[in-house]
Amino acid sequence: MLTSFRGHPITLFAGRSNPMLAERIAESYGQNLGNLIIKEFSDGEIYCRYDESIRGTDIFIIQSTCPPGENWLELLLLIDAAKRASAARVTAVIPYFGYARQERKDQPRVSIAAKLMANMLTVAGVDRILTMDLHAPQIQGFFDLPVDHLYGSAVFTDYFQTLNLTNLVVVAPDIGALKMARAYAKRLGADLAVIDKRRPRQNEAEAMNIIGEVGGKNVLIMDDIVDTAGTLVSAAMALRQAGALEIVAACTHPLLSGPAYERIESSELTRLVVTDSIPLRRPSPRIEVVSVAAIFADAIRRIYTDESVSTLFLP
Numbered sequence: 001m002l003t004s005f006r007g008h009p010i011t012l013f014a015g016r017s018n019p020m021l022a023e024r025i026a027e028s029y030g031q032n033l034g035n036l037i038i039k040e041f042s043d044g045e046i047y048c049r050y051d052e053s054i055r056g057t058d059i060f061i062i063q064s065t066c067p068p069g070e071n072w073l074e075l076l077l078l079i080d081a082a083k084r085a086s087a088a089r090v091t092a093v094i095p096y097f098g099y100a101r102q103e104r105k106d107q108p109r110v111s112i113a114a115k116l117m118a119n120m121l122t123v124a125g126v127d128r129i130l131t132m133d134l135h136a137p138q139i140q141g142f143f144d145l146p147v148d149h150l151y152g153s154a155v156f157t158d159y160f161q162t163l164n165l166t167n168l169v170v171v172a173p174d175i176g177a178l179k180m181a182r183a184y185a186k187r188l189g190a191d192l193a194v195i196d197k198r199r200p201r202q203n204e205a206e207a208m209n210i211i212g213e214v215g216g217k218n219v220l221i222m223d224d225i226v227d228t229a230g231t232l233v234s235a236a237m238a239l240r241q242a243g244a245l246e247i248v249a250a251c252t253h254p255l256l257s258g259p260a261y262e263r264i265e266s267s268e269l270t271r272l273v274v275t276d277s278i279p280l281r282r283p284s285p286r287i288e289v290v291s292v293a294a295i296f297a298d299a300i301r302r303i304y305t306d307e308s309v310s311t312l313f314l315p
Helices: 019-029 070-084 113-124 137-142 153-163 175-188 230-241 260-265 293-304
Strands: 010-014 036-040 046-050 058-062 089-094 128-132 147-150 168-172 191-201 204-211 218-226 247-254 271-275 287-290
Touching: 010 019, 019 058, 019 293, 046 070, 058 070, 058 293, 070 089, 070 113, 089 293, 113 137, 128 293, 137 147, 147 293, 153 175, 153 247, 153 271, 153 287, 153 293, 168 175, 175 191, 175 218, 191 230, 218 230, 230 247, 230 260
Parallel strands: 010 058, 058 089, 089 128, 128 147, 168 191, 168 218, 218 247, 247 271, 271 287
Antiparallel strands: 036 046, 191 204
């Protein structure tokens, strides 16, 4: 039997952003989700209420903060309600941490949105954060409380090993993804390449130069987020023109907004493999989903029993 956090029982709750993943995490953990009432007034104002006693419990709130912004507000209200209901500890389980792409002041008169989100979580009263593949790992430093940062590589590596891709090269679609791509190349025993990308404006990308040898090789493009798929599709086109054979891509967080689906389905990609950190808008014959429920359930179990979580941190 599990030893509880300072003798307190554990309860898992979920917001409305990704109910399927929350159910999978609870099932993998071996416990049902707690009862919540979440509704909206006619003007859109969100109302949250725990429909059971949570006094003295160790609470884990599962909520991806993908668009729309109401998912962030719902999470904050759930944290506030839990603290006011005398929960012993509140951990926010955020498979996708939204607004992480605005993590620095790289232009005049812009917000550091990731820091603002961290401030709001702290003010709401959260005690701990559990998340996966932050767009910028330094966001962990925005918090003065424990942040457990998991990596999608735990599920992706096993998946790609089953494909038995030979003569493989792992490609970073831009310099920002190079560290992630290098880690995958090491795990898969593959070569490494990177695409020198220019971005003339937001949500538009142009692949310029490929650094590394991809001709006559199978390619795996790795990134943390695919939004409009402009970067991904232009990278796939550049790789095909350079002589790449099978082109497979993977990302942890499939935002897939705007024309993303149409671009992917008409691209040079054989397939795009994603996790269920964000629910897909619709299925696609080019998109495959692997679940991160088991690794989140394992992390929750280790946090609750005060065991080491570091073995899950390997990129």
